[in-house]
Amino acid sequence: MPRAIVAIGGQGFDPKLVLYVLDQARSQASSSRRRVCFIGTASGDTPENIVNFYRAYAAPATEVTHLELFHRRVDDIAGLLGAQDAIYVGGGNTANMLAVWRAHGVDAALREAYEGGTLLAGSSAGCICWFEASITDSFTLELGPLRDGLGWVEGSACPHYDSEPRRRPVYTAAVRDGLPPGIALEDGVAARYADEQLAEIVSARPGARAFRVDGSGEHELPVRALS
Secondary structure (H helix, E strand, O other): OOOEEEEEOOOOOOHHHHHHHHHHHHHHOOOOOEEEEEEOHHHOOOHHHHHHHHHHHOOOOEEEEEEOOOOOOOOOHHHHHHOOOEEEEOOOOHHHHHHHHHHHOHHHHHHHHHHOOOEEEEEOHHHHOOEEEEEEOOOOOOOEEEOOOOOOEEEEEEOOOOOOOOHHHHHHHHHHOOOOOEEEEOOOEEEEEEOOEEEEEEEOOOOOOEEEEEOOEEEEOOOEEOO
């Protein structure tokens, strides 16, 4: 079973994207039931985000759970995450999330689950954390580069490419200035990686786009519309 990541540029709880993630999780599942875990560290484990996840992912033949780190109740994080068919990471402050993950060993537990066949997915912070580098609002609303992502996918990433006006100029300038080239995703667009290689890009929104961004500029990528 190939290792799989679904990186979503924004609007990750759109029903079409939820079904897409669940379909990918089904291909990873060892039984007819799909087990999906939510990690909301980037938002400080905000109850509203946890509830929104349960509302979005409650589906037949699906078991949902979540991991809280600000009110930690799980001793065996690696055991919990390794038992999932898919893990969904929510949005928020990416830099803070990575620091908390590293303090609790979540980064290592996620890597072990990933190597074992668990699908990793997420939107915004949950999109960019898998890459080497990214554009983030973790440090300032003016946006800037984050260079110490998990680095499991080569290059950089930028979410919210159409919904936040500063994303586009900041990302293209950062890449020109030496940030690793990468992918830019508009809201509602998801890039699926198999064994760290881009496999396809899908969209829940008609006309939404994705780009390869390098030192020479933007290069639009093919996007499949989800029905």
